[in-house]
Amino acid sequence: xxxxxxxxxxxxxxxxxxxxxxxxxxxxxxxxxxxxxxxxxxxxxxxxxxxxxxxxxxxxxxxxxxxxxxxxxxxxxxxxxxxxxxxxxxxxxxxxxxxxxxxxxxxxxxxxxxxxxxxxxxxxxxxxxxxxx
Amino acid sequence: xxxxxxxxxxxxxxxxxxxxxxxxxxxxxxxxxxxxxxxxxxxxxxxxxxxxxxxxxxxxxxxxxxxxxxxxxxxxxxxxxxxxxxxxxxxxxxxxxxxxxxxxxxxxxxxxxxxxxxxxxxxxxxxxxxxxx
Amino acid sequence: xxxxxxxxxxxxxxxxxxxxxxxxxxxxxxxxxxxxxxxxxxxxxxxxxxxxxxxxxxxxxxxxxxxxxxxxxxxxxxxxxxxxxxxxxxxxxxxxxxxxxxxxxxxxxxxxxxxxxxxxxxxxxxxxxxxxx
Numbered sequence: 001x002x003x004x005x006x007x008x009x010x011x012x013x014x015x016x017x018x019x020x021x022x023x024x025x026x027x028x029x030x031x032x033x034x035x036x037x038x039x040x041x042x043x044x045x046x047x048x049x050x051x052x053x054x055x056x057x058x059x060x061x062x063x064x065x066x067x068x069x070x071x072x073x074x075x076x077x078x079x080x081x082x083x084x085x086x087x088x089x090x091x092x093x094x095x096x097x098x099x100x101x102x103x104x105x106x107x108x109x110x111x112x113x114x115x116x117x118x119x120x121x122x123x124x125x126x127x128x129x130x131x132x133x
Numbered sequence: 134x135x136x137x138x139x140x141x142x143x144x145x146x147x148x149x150x151x152x153x154x155x156x157x158x159x160x161x162x163x164x165x166x167x168x169x170x171x172x173x174x175x176x177x178x179x180x181x182x183x184x185x186x187x188x189x190x191x192x193x194x195x196x197x198x199x200x201x202x203x204x205x206x207x208x209x210x211x212x213x214x215x216x217x218x219x220x221x222x223x224x225x226x227x228x229x230x231x232x233x234x235x236x237x238x239x240x241x242x243x244x245x246x247x248x249x250x251x252x253x254x255x256x257x258x259x260x261x262x263x264x265x266x
Numbered sequence: 267x268x269x270x271x272x273x274x275x276x277x278x279x280x281x282x283x284x285x286x287x288x289x290x291x292x293x294x295x296x297x298x299x300x301x302x303x304x305x306x307x308x309x310x311x312x313x314x315x316x317x318x319x320x321x322x323x324x325x326x327x328x329x330x331x332x333x334x335x336x337x338x339x340x341x342x343x344x345x346x347x348x349x350x351x352x353x354x355x356x357x358x359x360x361x362x363x364x365x366x367x368x369x370x371x372x373x374x375x376x377x378x379x380x381x382x383x384x385x386x387x388x389x390x391x392x393x394x395x396x397x398x399x
Contacts, residue, residue, distance in 0.1 A: 001166075002234050033267075034266075035303060035397055037168060039232055041241025043184040049360040050352055051309040060342045060349035061356060068201055068334055076193045083193035086183055090194060090225050092356050094182040094244070097230060097363060099305055099395040101268050106393055108307025111360070127239055129232040131168055131266045133300075133397045134299075135367050167399075170301060172365055174374025176317040201334055209326045216326035219316055223327060223358050227315040227377070230363060260372055262365040264301055264399045 001029070003128040009120035013066065013088075015048075015058040016115040018126070022098075023105060025128050032103045034132035039095040041127060044085035044119035046092040052112030065091070065118075085118035092116050100130070134162070136261040142253035146199065146221075148181075148191040149248040151259070155231075156238060158261050165236045167265035172228040174260060177218035177252035179225040185245030198224070198251075218251035225249050233263070267295070269394040275386035279332065279354075281314075281324040282381040284392070288364075289371055291394050298369045300398035305361040307393060310351035310385035312358040318378030331357070331384075351384035358382050366396070 003025045005018055022038055038047050051057040069084040069091075076083045096113060099106040107113075115126055136158045138151055155171055171180050184190040202217040202224075209216045229246060232239040240246075248259055269291045271284055288304055304313050317323040335350040335357075342349045362379060365372040373379075381392055 002232065002239065035168075035301075035395065037230055037232060039230075039239070041239070041244060043182075043190075043241065043243050048356045049309075050356050054344055054346075056343040056345070057309075057349060057352050060339075060344050061353055063341060064335060064339065064349065064353050069197060073193075073197065075196060077189040078187055078193050079189070080187070083190060083197065086190050087194055087197050090181045090183050093226055093229075093359055095230055096359075097303055097305075097361055099268065099303060099393055101393075101395075106268065106305070106307070106395075108309065110309050111307060127232055129168065129234075129239075131264055131397055133266065133399065135365065135372065168301075170363055170365060172363075172372065174372070174377060176315075176323075176374065176376050202330060206326075206330065208329060210322040211320055211326050212322070213320070216323060216330065219323050220327055220330050223314045223316050226359055226362075228363055260365055260367075262301065262367075262372075264397055266399065 005126050007124045009117035009122055012120050013062040014117040017112045018115050019112045022113055029130050031130050031132045034100045036098050036100055037095055037129045038113055039127045044082055044089055046089040046094055046116045047096045048092040048114050048116055049096050049111050051110050053110050082119045088118040138259050140248055140257045142250035142255055145253050146195040147250040150245045151248050152245045155246055162263050164233055164263050164265045167233045168230055169233055170228055170230050170262045171246055172260045177215055177222055179222040179227055179249045180229045181225040181247050181249055182229050182244050184243050186243050215252045221251040271392050273390045275383035275388055278386050279328040280383040283378045284381050285378045288379055295396050297366055297396050297398045300366045302364050302366055303361055303395045304379055305393045310348055310355055312355040312360055312382045313362045314358040314380050314382055315362050315377050317376050319376050348385045354384040
């Protein structure tokens with residue numbers, strides 16, 4: 001069974017903590033052990049796992065990604081002008097896998113699962129799939 | 134069961150769309166639900182998921198990766214001179230996982246699966262594994 | 267069943283080859299086919315797959331990651347001062363998946379699995395989960 005999380009992003013670059021939604025899906029499915037895959041079907045957005053304590057970490061991540069992949073680059077050919085967003089998406093990755101152990105996500109103490117918007121604001125979604133085992 | 138996709142790359146840096154080959158393997162295996170993992174056994178090539186519409190996106194991705202990880206770097210020690218390719222491979226990742234839903238790859242509308250060559254041209258291969266569930 | 271690999275890192279930035287430990291877990295579990303997921307529960311450390319032959323590759327990877335994500339950046343806001351480590355972790359990724367084929371890891375000839383420390387030295391751990399299928 002596939003679950004979809006729908007999201008409205010509010011900025012061009014944004015990290016949205018979707019850990020609670022992913023946990024809610026796991027509780028609903030009631031799987032004790034396995035793997036959960038969180039997948040972005042977009043090419044200018046990705047998924048990452050990073051710190052959920054100090055929100056400044058997310059700001060620094062987004063600002064530094066913009067420093068190395070600036071929106072404007074005189075050599076870009078892509079007509080939409082958002083090649084930087086495609087690069088950021090491939091850097092963090094289209095999906096993340098988290099181990100399920102005894103019915104819970106085996107996240108580290110400071111880890112959250114983030115939907116990373118790199119070309120917002122937009123309506124977005126991500127898919128969640130559980131493999132038990 | 135493991136499937137191997139064999140590839141002949143033609144440039145030093147190149148993104149090869151292997152979506153059709155991966156879909157062909159899925160059809161052959163006839164799995165309805167699960168996960169498909171596309172894996173590069175190379176250390177100077179990787180797998181990414183990104184836009185399959187405008188080929189300029191791929192050109193911009195490869196050119197910008199070269200801008201931040203240039204082939205030549207006076208401080209590199211690796212005698213083969215291809216450390217940049219190793220960095221690019223770890224940045225995009227050695228593999229990607231895609232959800233299988235109702236017998237098809239759950240890719241977004243504009244997503245394709247790419248074998249990323251960073252030290253070609255070479256004969257390459259990648260492995261595809263399906264986990265049903 | 268979940269396995270934990272405990273590690274003592276010795277430098278601020280370090281790549282520790284954990285391939286033998288992961289293989290040992292696979293032998294112990296005696297699974298013939300499936301997927302093995304190696305997961306870092308930390309936000310300033312990650313997992314990557316890269317060359318295991320010339321140790322200079324690892325040195326070049328760590329040095330070049332530091333060049334693009336330097337420890338000190340005047341615009342960082344995060345009070346711990348380790349935002350660069352968070353960026354490096356999201357770049358290589360929190361986990362890697364390797365295919366299991368005929369009871370062995372389907373790694374390429376030159377591939378090793380590395381725990382990547384970006385804010386050491388510290389006591390660390392990573393989790394290993396096998397999905398058979």
